[in-house]
Amino acid sequence: MKLIHCADLHLDSRMRFLPPGKARERNAELRNTFSRMIQYAADNGVKGIIIAGDLFDTKNVSQAARDIVTSAICGSPGIEFYYLRGNHDADSFLAGLSPLPPNLRLFGDEWTGYELGRTVITGAEMTGGHGRLCSSLRLDPERINIVVLHGQAVENSPQNPEDIDIRELRGKGIDYLALGHVHARREEKFDGRGRWCCPGCLEGRGFDEAGEKGFMLLDIDETSGTVSSEFVPFARRRLSELEVDITGLDGQSAVTDAVRSSASGLNPDDLLHIILTGETDPDFELNLTQLEKDFEDSFYFVRVSDRSRPRIDYSAFEHDLSLRGEFVRTVRARDNLSEEDKAAIIRYGFKALADGEVIE
Amino acid sequence: MRLIDCHIENFGILNGQDHSFNSGLNLICLPNGSGKSTLAAFIRVMLYGFEESARDDFRNERKRYAPWQGGTYGGSLRFEVGGEVYILERTFGATAKKDSFSLRCERTNLEYDGFSPVPGEALFGLDNASFKRTVFISQADCVTESTDRINSRLGNLTAMSGDMDRFEAADGALNDLLNKLSPTRKTGSIYKLKDEIDELQRKAQGGASADAELEVCKAALEREEGELAELKRQQKALQNRQDKASGVNSLIDQKEDYVGIADEYSSRQSEYESVLGRFPAGVPDAAELTEAENNLSRINELRLKAAATEPSPEEYAELEELEKHRLPSSEEIDKKIAQWSRRTQLLSDISAAGPQLRQARLLCPAIIAVLTAILAVIAYFILGTSAAVVCAATGVILAAASLFIPQKRQSKSTRRDGTAELEEIDRELEAFFAGMGPNTDSGDIPDRLYRMRAEADRLNALAAKRRKFEEEFPREELSRAEASLKAFLNRYLPNGCDGAGEGLRTLRHDLDELNVRGQELERAHRKKEDFEAREDFAAIAAADPAERIDMTGLISELRAISDRISDAGSDIDARKRKFTELCREKDEIDSAIEELHEKKNLLTRETKRYGLLKETRSMLRQARESLTSRYMSPLLEGFRRYYSLMNGQHPEDFDIDANISLGIHESGQRRELRFQSQGRRDLAGICLRMAMIEAMYREEKPFVIFDDPFTNLDEARTRGGLDFLKEISDEYQILYFTCHSSRAK
Structure with missing residues (x-):
């Protein structure tokens, strides 16, 4: 089974460093890259797309971004969308969706899990900061566990609301910790079983986001319980x-x-x-x-x-x-x-x- | 450097003058308006050219010193430098382009370009402005101050680097940029940036309250959505109750439907059996009945055909009667009719033969006579009179001859043949009528012939009709059809009927009705069977109409809750709009925070740059002061020496700063020279100038021009000044101009 893990799309970014015309053009490209990713998923038999936060850059989502995301989700009923809101996301997008598309899965302040075959995708939004969220995570070790969070992996006491003390997640039975928030790609093992990965943003929006950008393609072998991942460069421009x-x-x-x-x-x-x-x-x-x-x-x-x-x-x-x-x-x-x-x-x-x- | 002499061709008030200068003190004492300052200016202009920048006539030297009588003006200046004598010649026109310039070495008499383009700058190492602040001391401008070139000259650095004279431009540029950046000036970019940051900070400060408001709105939205969900849950429960009640009522309704279906089935069965009762001898099948109907139809058709083709009884009787008359055949009768007609013709011809002959005898000669007359006329006009006469005579002869011979013979023959034929016809007619009863008059013969002819025709027609009918009519088919029909009717209508057609129509009607009733019965039966075959038939059958539930209350409750859901939906929509608006405001605040961050970074960078630029300016000034301080001590020493010379006392209270600016210490404070009396300022200025000249020119000493600089000095100091001139004239060539003998002694 294939899954896509992406994060930090930041649709509707301002991109002040560009002239207004090019900033508008780049925003259109950001939206288009999101649509292309959905098409990639459809073409490659991807069952689900995990959006690990910051789908939008602004609280007030533009009509163009709203339309492109809504039509992408509604137009792909065969793909499950696991959308975990990040610190940039607001509910204005979801408030405009009524009813919610049946293939759009959301997360809340508490841990929420969705089964997809043997795999369970569990996530929680850190709206109130890190708190005791990680310690309260309970997973079935017999299942293939993918955990979604929007925050920065740290190995010390969290200093910021978005910091995730990775030490607290060790031994929880996580196979793949899908993170968002940090715009540079990074992947590390954090215990004997699992590894955390931040795919970086889908498209670079400033020179502090230089380099190749894209998403992680997960290949889950439900028989052996292994989760392999590869980075798929996908940005329109670098x-x-x-x-x-x-x-x-x-x-x-x-x-x-x-x-x-x-x-x-x-x-x-x-x-x-x-x-x-x-x-x-x-x-x-x-x-x-x-x-x-x-x-x-x-x-x-x-x-x-x-x-x-x-x-x-x-x-x-x-x-x-x-x-x-x-x-x-x-x-x-x-x-x-x-x-x-x-x-x-x-x-x-x-x-x-x-x-x-x-x-x- | 030493001036030797000069010749003034035309220059201001001066005209055609020659002046020679010795190497020491040259006293030029002339009354006011005689051209002392003009002479001093002439020497300066010869060395530096005109100052062209001023616009007013007085300040514009070219206009100021143009000869009153007009025309070209200028002169020559002979001077000695380094043991070599040079001759400088200039003429001046209305513009610099019309000026001429020549510098020659007197020894070689060749043009010398070593002091070009401005000899003064080359000779003194000073520009015009610096020259006027040092070696050119005028009565209105004794006080001096340093310039870059003076500093450069003082530092004796010109030969090594020319950058000392760039200090002012560099300092000015730094000042300009610092002013542009200034954090304290309103026009400064850092000041503006701080303003923008304050404004952004003010916006950003709303972030917390916007967050709180957004949270409140979000909580309210969640609460309202929760309430809506609860209302929908209640609605769902009511709908379930409604569904359940509807289910019970539906079973009852269906049971009632079933009863109706069963009733309909019974009814259809009765109707069918009732119609079936109309067939006591059995129900003919549709094919049988159709065959019988076809037979009847054929019978009727044959009967109609017989009625149309068979002779009527009257015709049969008429035929029989005519056959009794034994009439001859139609051909015979027609022949007799023709003979009778011939007979009548013959009789007519015989009686008409006499008058016809006379008419023919007259007509023929007349025609001949007319034709001959016409020919005679034609002959007369063509051939002449004789031919016309011959022609007329021939005509007369021919006409006369035609009156006799041929007609007479034909008439006789015709009369004899007609009589014989007539007699033959009469005999045949007599024989024809002989066998037909009593004789009739010959006058009846035509009538009798034509009557016989009509009877013969009628007989033929009737006989033909009878023959045709007998040959063509299918008498056997009719019999068979009638027998079959009769057998069918006897079988299915044993009680008889009003005619075969009526019987068959009754049978057809009953049979059709039976079919319709049968189909209706089948449908009712099938409907009943289908209903009974349903899974819920047992439940339907068990339904008790007495258990019917009244849903009025439920519907009312549902309507009420629907209204509340609608209201809650509207509230949520309004809340969502508010939420969206708050999101937009929050975005603006976030944008402001982002921009604030950028501006703060920019402020940090600009402040840093501002600080570095200030440091740059400060250290550049420091470097310059450091350089100038090297020659400040000798300068101050020289100043004090000259001051003592002129004033008779040592000026301990004076000092000099790195800007070559004099100050006086009074009452423990340093005061600038500009706050002193004019005389003291002039005195100090003259001494400073000389100190500067002394510092600047350690090797080749220049001439020094004093254009009546002691006018503001008191008598004692004027004397001191004159002593001072005498003193320095040992070392310098002095050109001292004055208008008053008291300042010349």
Whole structure:
């Protein structure tokens, strides 16, 4: 029997970092990816889809998102949907569904289990925080137990309402702990029998969600009682961060060439965050806006961040009688500044002395 | 550097003047308006060119020093630097483009470009502004302050790096950016960002109450949905009771239905048997009855046919009567009729033969005469008169001849043949009528012939009709049909009937009714059997109508609870709308919180940047002060020395800061020079300028222009000033302009 485990779809995300038109387009793609996942399930004989929280990003669900989810659920009567609400989800979506589709299974504050053959899918929404929820879990060890929660697995005392002390779930007979909430994929064994897995979000929505995104496909052998899982990359677009070391480069075009070389082979459909690193001459001036423009047609979206540091050779200024030399010596003498701050100050000062203006 | 002489072609008030300068103190004492300041300005303009920026005529030097009489103006300046003499020549036009410039080395008489493009800057290492703040001391501007170029010159750094003179631009840029970012100015981006954060914080503070309100709404929604569920449960229970009562009542209704079905069956059975009683001799089957009906139909058909084709009795009698007359055949009669007609014709021809001959004898010559006359006329017109006469004569002859011979012979022959035929016809007619009773008059013969002809025709027709009937009518078939019908009727209607048709119709009607009743009975039977075969028949049969339940109360209760469910549904819809609205508000708050987080991060970054920029500005200033402080001590020393020289006392209360700004310590406080008297300011300014010149030019000493700078000094200090000039003229070439002899002694 096959099941899909997904989480953190965050439909209706704002995606402020994108221009409004592209943010709208990406939202449409998020909805479309959800629909494609349902079609994938139908095409591959998947019996059920576990949504481990944060199906929506906002409390007030847009009509477009509501329609796409409702039609996907109602249009797939052969697939059971196990929807556990996360901290972003509200009841506004469910409040608009009357009656609830028969294949939509919900969870509440207390543990709720649904049987699917020998498998039992048990979940609880942590609306009131972690509390004693985990300790109150009772499962039949003879069954194949899949437990659904929306929270972050920790191995210490929970600090946040969404923290799940994984130690409390050991020895409970869990075969697969389907988690949501953390947007990066992670999977670990937590006792001799089971493992927990956070599939990450279905589509990246910001550069803090870079990398391959998708869902977990579970294959349950009800005879042997084994649960195997594999990650299925499924996102329409990938968000990538590309670090480019510009140490030793002495001009805008050299940097552009270095970025072009590093970015070759990346998918033009991607959203790319170019991060410039390394050490540059303090006089080196880079036009980031121009750099973004240089690559705006090569990718769906490009952002450039300069994290390079000016390379200060203090010894070179030791005997420099100029104002620059005196300035560098003055900066160097300040003990209460970090080297990073000193480098930034020197870059500002040099820029001001060179051009009579400072980069804003 | 030393000025040697100059020639002024035209410059302001000056025209065609030559001035020579010695290497020490050059005193130029002239009355007001004689051009002292103009001469000083001429020397400066020769070295630096005009200041073009000012718009008003007084400040715009090009206009200010344009010769009153108009035309090109300018002059030449001869000076010595490093042992070499140079000749600088300039002419000035209305615009800089019309200026001319020439610098030649006197020894080689070649153009020298070592001091281009502005000789003053190359010679003094100062721009025009810095020149005016140091070596060019005018009476209105004794007080001085430092410039980048002066600082640079003071630090003797120009040769190593030119960046000291960029300090002001850098400091200005940093100031501008810090002002833009300022957290304290209303226009500062950090200030605005803080405002935005305050606004977002205010919005975000509603988050807790929005959460609480959302929770309250959610709880109310859950409660209302719970109440709705309870109402639906009650409705369900009532519906169950209703269903149960309906079940009992339904059994009773069905039992009543069954009784009706059973009654109907009995009724149908009686009706069927009643109709069956009409067939005492048995029920004919449909085929038999149909055959009988067909037989009757055939009989009627044959009888109708016989009625149409068989001669009537009157015709039979008429035929018999006519046959008795032994009439000749129709052909014979027709022949006699024809003979009679011939006879009549013959008689007519014989009597008409005389008059016909006369008419023919006259008609023929007349025709010939007319034709001949026509021919004669034609001949007359064509052939002439003789031909016409011949033609007319021939016509007359032919007409006369036609009156006689042929007609006479034909008439005689016709009369003889007709009489013989007539006699023959009369004999034959007589023989024909001889065997037919008494003779009749010859006048009756035609009537008798035609009457005989009619009787013969009638006889033939009647005989033919009888023959046809006898040949074609199926007499045996009719007999068989009549016998079969009779046997059928005798069998099924033994008591007789009013005619075979009526009997058969009665049988048909009864048989059809029997079939209908039979079908009705079958249906009623089947309905009854079907009902009895139902699983719940036993329950239906056991139902007691006395146990019927009155559902009025139940229906009323159900209606009431339906109304409450409807109201609860409306309330829930309204609550859901409220919930959605609260969700939207919560989203806005969440969005504000998210934006607040972003703005706070931005504020942190911008504040950090602001701090670093402030540090940058501070350390840049610190670096500059550090550099300038290196020459502050010698500068202050020089200032004090010159001040003592002019004032006669050591200026312990003066100090100088890194900005080359003088201050005076009075009553334990440092005061800026601008708060002192004009005379003291001028005195200190002159001394500072000289100190700066001394610090700036350690090797090649420049000339220094004093454009009557002692006007604001008292007598003692003026004397001190003159002593000061004498003192420094050992080392510097001094051009001292004054308008008053008291300041020249």
